[in-house]
Amino acid sequence: MTRSVYVAGVGRGDGRQVVELGMMELLTRQVERVGVFRPLAHDEADPVFDLMRARYRLSQAPGSVLGMRYEEASAVQAEHGTDELVSRLVRRYHDIADDYEVVLVLGSDYADTSIPAELSLNARLANECGAVVIPVVGGQGHTADVLVPEVRNALHAFTSLGCDVLAMVVNRVGDAHAQQAARELGGHLPVPVYVLPEDPALSAPTVSQVRTALGARVLMGDDSGMARDVRDYVFGGAMLPAFLPALTPGALVITPGDRADLIIGSLAAHSAGAPAIAGVLLTLGERPGDETMALAARLAPGTPVLAVDDGSFRTAAELATLEGRLTAATPRKADIAVGLFESHVDGSRLTSRLSVAPTGRITPMMFEHMLIERAQSQRRRVVLPEGAEERVLRAAEVILRRGVCDLTLLGDEAVIRRNIAELGLGLPLLAPDEAPGQAAHAQVIDPVTSPLRDRFAEVYAKYRAHKGVSVELAHDVVADVNYFGTLMVQEGLADAMVSGSVHSTAATIRPAFEVIKTAPGASIVSSVFFMCLADKVLVYGDCAVNPDPNAEELADIAIQSAATAAKFGVEPRVAMLSYSTGTSGTGADVDKVRTATEIVRSRRPDLLIEGPIQYDAAVDPTVARTKAPDSPVAGQATVLVFPDLNTGNNTYKAVQRSAGAIAVGPVLQGLNKPVNDLSRGALVQDIVNTVAITAIQAQDQDRGREQ
Incomplete structure (x- = not known):
């Protein structure tokens, strides 16, 4: 039976999207196929699912996520009763559940709904779906003395309705109260309780989100500038000398569009880093002259300048309740949310209690x-x-x-x-x-x-x-x-x-x-790429360092690459690549690969290795049955060793671009201490992955020295 986890709030404004994203992070570590189901929503579009789909490369179709809209649910409940509403929602849950090992259920949001007893409805849906529940209690503006009974009441509310509560999460707690709340709640309830502090970077809207909320026009600003967090609002009315000291880091300056002095002064201060602002919002429908805008572009290129027709007071009223949202367009906020969850939630304990068997x-x-x-x-x-x-x-x-x-x-x-x-x-x-x-x-x-x-x-x-x-x-x-x-x-x-x-x-x-030089026992420094394809991880070596290794060096590269693969959880099955498979071809290039294969077999008889072998025979079981039917490696190779740098470098880039693979590396092997190279086209996530690999290499070297 499919396991499911139901993240349920007890009211509005609890920021449970952090918990939903954190749980998706934990679940995708354990199993390959994780589905998402949202029983009730206001709109067909689901920004949180869109974020999850992009971040975790989910294959689920967006149209399958939603049970029904609140409007429809209210009509069903009014006409046919709660039993019929629950029955229909549970049927829709089961429509998708069979396709996944685990389903993450995103509870209702309590916002502007006409559904009575919404908490009870969430509890009943969790029970009918066979889901364990993680209730989320909003802690914004509450002291620890208030939060402790709220959490106890929320736990009682769900358990009294028959729910199996996995853990409780208290979210958006002020820094002054977070530690006290954690102390008072820890160990006093029958389930784990985790307290997540308020993170201003999550609640701050981006400039882009301000633009959308106000319907503002963009007069200046690039994508990077539009992604900045708005951490404060500063209204410009005073003369420049009195105005500049009021600027704060990350502030959005709001001023009438005819105040060229404040516009230029704000951007000049930003350029000097005293302080760096989020951008400028012009009111009253006034647009600065061309000379002012040209100077602004030179002073702070990329910094957003927006314009609205409303006055400052009305604009301020609209911005007063605007908060940041986790969407596919805010990947940085998603990283912050996951980091916050990981820092305050014991993921190992949670997955252990959930008892989800890892994928093989x-x-x-x-x-x-x-x-x-x-x-x-x-x-x-x-x-x-x-x-x-x-x-x-x-x-x-x-x-x-x-x-x-x-x-x-x-x-x-x-x-x-x-x-x-x-x-x-x-x-x-x-x-x-x-x-x-x-x-x-x-x-x-x-x-x-x-x-x-x-x-x-x-x-x-x-x-x-x-x-x-x-x-x-x-x-x-x-x-x-x-x-x-x-x-x-x-x-x-x-x-x-x-x-x-x-x-x-x-x-x-x-x-x-x-x-640093080479490590003891290593005769050559080489490299591998971890190629993350749609359904598996392959190791490619050497695609970055050695132009034309001889047979002895190629054997060293194969042994090093197999060791690196094993170190990072990829079972090594080594394919020594060539333009010929088995004994079908001759020539110096094939002979080099054949000799290298024999050297590896003599030095490491425990390794599964095949060579020379063509790429298609190495990775495609159908081709392997024809070209190398008796090979334990053909068709299921995980470590692919290229005969030279020209072949390896071109192949990894071709696979990366045409197959949409994520290439992590190059990871250097054979050095005495870890040093790794990045591609000059490396994305932010590539850098994060490479740094993580490098840190792990350092851990392994430290353990080796201790032994």
Whole structure:
């Protein structure tokens, strides 16, 4: 029977979307097929499902999610009674349930409905669907003294109606009351209780959401600017000297469109980072002149300037109740929500109580979850030399929110802080003399001005003395961010390094070859990509480092790649690729692959390996039955070793682009300490995944040294 989890609120404004998203995160770690069902909604469109569908690559059709609209439900209940309403909704649940291992049921929202006793209806639906229930209690504006009895009452309400309550969640609790509420509720109820604090970044609307709510026109601003959070509103009426001190970080400046002084002053302050604002909203239908707009574009390119016809008072009234929403258009808020859930909810305990049997194989989504979870388990410090780059900063926010690892960002601190403010990111940086707390944290080091530069120059000069490198020359070399980051790893000031989003592979890994060098027993440094296809994860090697390996080197690449695959949960079945399968072809290229295969068999007789073999025979069971019917690898290979860099690099990019695969890597193997390269086309999620892999490599190396 399909298992189901019912997330149910007890009233409005509880922000339960955070819990719904967090539960989807937990469920997709365990099973391959997770469905979504929303019994009641106001509209056919479901922004939360659209977000889940995009984030978790769900195959479920949007039209199958909704049970019925409130309007229809109210009519059914009035005409035929509650029993008939429940019966119809449960039938619609079962219409989709059989297709999934687990169904996440999203309870009703209590907003402007004509359904009486809505809590009882949710409880009954949960019972009829055989679902365990997670009630969510809204804690906004409440003290701990008020929240404790509310949670007890909510638990009693659901259990008295026969519900099997999995856990209770209290959401949006003010910081001053969250710890006290957690202490008073913990251990005093028969089910786990989790308290999630209010996160202003979730409740803040984006500039884009303000635009939609007001029907505003966009006079200026790019996508990045429209995605900024609006954390405050500042109304401009005073003269500029009195107005500027009122600006706050993330504020939306609201002023009549004829106040060119306030418009230019706000944008100039933003450009100087004192402070960085979210944007400017012009009222009264007034549009500044062309000269003013041209100056605005030069001062703060990308910063939104919106315009509405209403006056400031009416505009303020409309904005007063506007809150941020989790949608597919706000992936950053989704990352914040998941990070908040993971930080305050014991996911292992929850999934254990849920008793969902994990799927036997690793899907791409499970692979990505596994990376984050393993990295979180023993936090390491990773240095990111490209600390001022936009994608790196966006990835850093995700990494810290989710507690993947601690970070050191290299670069000019003033530039990094300005870029963080410009992007509207919640990326707190430790001051030079500030001690880190419990949460994942970041620090900034400028290689040019750091006291470590002199020390690193002496260290590097010793490593390269045989090449005639003096301390004076080394002093210039180590100011390069990749050399500085590599030396941090070598000197034990960081556990690992990830670079390459704006640097070439050579610029990223050359310092590692010179300083960190190869690991004991490794004769070559090579790389793999984890290729996350629609239904499986494959390992491709070597697609980034060695142009034309000989047979011995190819054998080393195969053994290293199999070890890396196993380390990350992919059972290694190695295919040594060529343009020929078995004994059907001859020539130097085929002979090289054949020799490499024999070397691997002699050195690692425990490995399942086949070669030479063509790609189609390696991965397609139908082709394998014809070309290699007796092979234990053909048709089900998981580790594919390419004969040269030209073939490997082109193939991984072709698969990535044409099949929509996510390529994680390149992940370097064979180095004495973890250093990994990024593709210069890497997306934010690619950087997050690569940093997680690198942190896990650091964990494994530490365990190896301890043993």
